[in-house]
Amino acid sequence: MRGFAQLFKQLDQTTKTTAKISALVEYFSTAEDKDKVWAIALFSHRRPKRTVTTTLLREWSAELGDLPLWLFEESYHIVGDLAETIALITPQATKVSEKSLSEWIDIIMRLKDEDEAVKKSTIIEAWSSLNQDERFLFNKLITGGFRVGISQKSIIKALSKYSGIEESKITHRLMGTWDPTTITFEELVLASNPTEDLSKPYPFYLAYALDIDIDQLGDPEAWSAERKWDGIRGQLILRGGAYYLWSRGEELVSEKFPELAFLKDKIDKDIVIDGEILPYRDGLPLNFNTLQTRIGRKNVTKKHLLDAPVIIMAYDLLEYDGEDIREKPLRIRRSLLKETVQNIDSDRLLLSEEVKFDSWDELSIERDRSREFLSEGIMLKHKSSPYKSGRKKGDWWKWKVDPLTIDAVMIYAQRGHGRRANLYSDFTFAVADGDRLVPFTKAYSGLKDTEFKEITQWVKKNTRERFGPVSSVNPELVFEIAFEGIAKSTRHKSGVALRFPRIKRWRKDKPKEEINTLEDLNNILANFG
Amino acid sequence: MQLIEFTEEGLYVPQADVYIDPWKPVNKAFITHGHSDHSRYGNKSYICTHSALPVIKHRLGSHINARGADYGEEISVNGVKFSFHPAGHIIGSAQIKVEYKGEIWVASGDYKTTPDGVSEDFESVKCHSFITESTFGLPVFKWKAQSEIMSEINEWWKSNKEQGKVSVLAAYSLGKAQRIINNVDHSIGKIFTHGAVENVNEVIRRQGVHLHETNRVIQGQKQSLYEGSLVIAPPSAVDSAWSKKFKDFSSGIASGWMAMRGTRRRRSADRGFILSDHADWDQLVNAIKATEAEKIYVTHGYTDIFSKYLSSIGYYSAVVDTEYTGDELNTEPIVEEANRATSA
Ligand SMILES: [Zn+2]
Ligand SMILES: [Zn+2]
Numbered sequence: 106m107r108g109f110a111q112l113f114k115q116l117d118q119t120t121k122t123t124a125k126i127s128a129l130v131e132y133f134s135t136a137e138d139k140d141k142v143w144a145i146a147l148f149s150h151r152r153p154k155r156t157v158t159t160t161l162l163r164e165w166s167a168e169l170g171d172l173p174l175w176l177f178e179e180s181y182h183i184v185g186d187l188a189e190t191i192a193l194i195t196p197q198a199t200k201v202s203e204k205s206l207s208e209w210i211d212i213i214m215r216l217k218d219e220d221e222a223v224k225k226s227t228i229i230e231a232w233s234s235l236n237q238d239e240r241f242l243f244n245k246l247i248t249g250g251f252r253v254g255i256s257q258k259s260i261i262k263a264l265s266k267y268s269g270i271e272e273s274k275i276t277h278r279l280m281g282t283w284d285p286t287t288i289t290f291e292e293l294v295l296a297s298n299p300t301e302d303l304s305k306p307y308p309f310y311l312a313y314a315l316d317i318d319i320d321q322l323g324d325p326e327a328w329s330a331e332r333k334w335d336g337i338r339g340q341l342i343l344r345g346g347a348y349y350l351w352s353r354g355e356e357l358v359s360e361k362f363p364e365l366a367f368l369k370d371k372i373d374k375d376i377v378i379d380g381e382i383l384p385y386r387d388g389l390p391l392n393f394n395t396l397q398t399r400i401g402r403k404n405v406t407k408k409h410l411l412d413a414p415v416i417i418m419a420y421d422l423l424e425y426d427g428e429d430i431r432e433k434p435l436r437i438r439r440s441l442l443k444e445t446v447q448n449i450d451s452d453r454l455l456l457s458e459e460v461k462f463d464s465w466d467e468l469s470i471e472r473d474r475s476r477e478f479l480s481e482g483i484m485l486k487h488k489s490s491p492y493k494s495g496r497k498k499g500d501w502w503k504w505k506v507d508p509l510t511i512d513a514v515m516i517y518a519q520r521g522h523g524r525r526a527n528l529y530s531d532f533t534f535a536v537a538d539g540d541r542l543v544p545f546t547k548a549y550s551g552l553k554d555t556e557f558k559e560i561t562q563w564v565k566k567n568t569r570e571r572f573g574p575v576s577s578v579n580p581e582l583v584f585e586i587a588f589e590g591i592a593k594s595t596r597h598k599s600g601v602a603l604r605f606p607r608i609k610r611w612r613k614d615k616p617k618e619e620i621n622t623l624e625d626l627n628n629i630l631a632n633f634g
Numbered sequence: 635m636q637l638i639e640f641t642e643e644g645l646y647v648p649q650a651d652v653y654i655d656p657w658k659p660v661n662k663a664f665i666t667h668g669h670s671d672h673s674r675y676g677n678k679s680y681i682c683t684h685s686a687l688p689v690i691k692h693r694l695g696s697h698i699n700a701r702g703a704d705y706g707e708e709i710s711v712n713g714v715k716f717s718f719h720p721a722g723h724i725i726g727s728a729q730i731k732v733e734y735k736g737e738i739w740v741a742s743g744d745y746k747t748t749p750d751g752v753s754e755d756f757e758s759v760k761c762h763s764f765i766t767e768s769t770f771g772l773p774v775f776k777w778k779a780q781s782e783i784m785s786e787i788n789e790w791w792k793s794n795k796e797q798g799k800v801s802v803l804a805a806y807s808l809g810k811a812q813r814i815i816n817n818v819d820h821s822i823g824k825i826f827t828h829g830a831v832e833n834v835n836e837v838i839r840r841q842g843v844h845l846h847e848t849n850r851v852i853q854g855q856k857q858s859l860y861e862g863s864l865v866i867a868p869p870s871a872v873d874s875a876w877s878k879k880f881k882d883f884s885s886g887i888a889s890g891w892m893a894m895r896g897t898r899r900r901r902s903a904d905r906g907f908i909l910s911d912h913a914d915w916d917q918l919v920n921a922i923k924a925t926e927a928e929k930i931y932v933t934h935g936y937t938d939i940f941s942k943y944l945s946s947i948g949y950y951s952a953v954v955d956t957e958y959t960g961d962e963l964n965t966e967p968i969v970e971e972a973n974r975a976t977s978a
Contacts, residue, residue: 117898117899118904118905119904175942176773176943177773179939180774183772184774184896185896189894190774193774193893194774527891565957
């Protein structure tokens, strides 16, 4: 574990990508193959199956630290990370362990069928033989979530540097389903003919938000525009008579959308389509909220299929008849896509239509209409662009519609955790309804650190009541809240739910008497909901 | 009437008409130490320890009406006996003992109970009521030995030096900076200081305290001068354009907050060193036990949680709202004063 802890520390201690990559290369050159596979797995959000519940981990660590459970919970709330809280609270190690990363993982996995007493003694034994950094990682092996600011791209770069194999090949090999307990490093990374895997997706091409003047894109003729649909970006793979659907988070979501499975029988060629998984009914997209209620659930119910039926809104074609066509220009891929969609001929697979325009001014008018289509703006793609991997500038741009905004007053402030453990950073905002204040959203991002500090000082002096980490404050500070969308909600007092709410700015110039009202909010809902 | 009352202006001893570390101007202020949230402008008179006095005058101006006292010296005001006892927080820092008709209260100010080689060592004072800080009053805060942290700093400095880099370390100008200056390995290289730190150093040297040699960073000096050296500056300067004058540097922060990965990551520094001038969890709990007090009043920090814990182990405990910030990272007005001092 020491080698992995060392690597983790190096990655955690620097913000520089080059330093991170060289730490990874160093690790790949010295670690055991089994450990390497696990390191790759852990950094790409795979972890051993959980064999001990977090409830038990909390109890045992509080017990070992001689603390009441509520104090453990308070500490956890402030630290914001369970594995870290346990590592900090448990006493210093009394011995040293030479076990490797994969040996520890084996130990954790073997707990699966053991009774609670064995689990407890094993975990406590581990805690007392690992130092604080190692303890933290050991806990992470159980709880998951190695957020270390290391992108998949950096791992791929490091593996490529270490092995001499092209980055794009490694990218492909690491995608899809593979099991770190059975696969070898050789099979995962080095093997030139990896086991045939029909489900393997291509890396998504992601666009940046347009950060230049639209005119600077040059001749409008060279560009193709579509609506930017507000669903989940997905990759539809129909190969060898099988159906796979991947979400952008590199998650295989086929089983969550069984209503699309029939598409596999509609075509006899192997194809891969990039598109949007979109809730859709009667020729119109539904509010994103309807999809959200569905994706959170493990099992899809009949009600889901009825309330939030989805389609694929097709953007691009990456593979045609088994051939990778990503290098071909967009105009060619697009015409093949059009033909394919027509042949499949299903109301579950639609072509994301081009938005016609002759000038940037015309397109700008179209962009302003985005909310009519429940879309987030316009996607611009150069007609001769290849389909690239990852987030790239130049050929593709998101041209988002301006956010909706509303002025509101802060009524609750909550101490942050993790990054902002010593500041008040999570706020609840309200609009006015006569003399009443109606809370309608929480927001925590969008302010500068100096502003958080200033607000923290203010909160301390203006607290009315405390409820654990939450303080109710005098309703005085006014903020402009920006959001991307709005929907009806029965779970919220205000009757609305906002999409991507964030603080746009602190309106020090505005007295609280001038905030927006519940009626204003309802008007926005009526217009854009 | 309580011996010490908690008022709008600060901790108040009505029988003596004396305030301890008030945050609003008063006639008579007893001051625990020179940090800006404990010693503020505008009081008619100040009393603090002899060793805290020079820094307080440096910060608030030499014109203030202030006098020093020895540790342990008894000062009587209208029958109330006051005395200062080492708090181990920074040079000159004190707990203030207040005694009247056999009842004893102690206001701790800020404290830590482990020696740091620069401040006067903490001394436990028995009392009936103890007003404690709780800046790091959570069981997740457990400090390593100072020597261990110093070797981490030394290693970081050495490896930066080998790469031809400057090591820029953010540390509170009063207290932590001097602690680092005296405890790092001087054989590695030279130590440079930001003006705010060096101004404090000068004051401290003048009062006869030995500090290892430091050199002030001066605008326009040659880049090569700093190569391989350790530069100590207040956190706000390290974050600002000031640090851009070092071409190739690695940045570090020395603070108790660095114990949490989240705060470590929020600061964009390359390294975080867990070094605090405040008591950690175990020190707080043990210090409180050692006072043998029955009533514990909790000020700055995780007050509500810490106080609840004290109640759960049998103390009478209450939270006192103060305007002490107790924050090692987010407040340090000394920087502006330093700029004023250099331009004056
Ligand atoms: Zn202090
Ligand atoms: Zn303080």
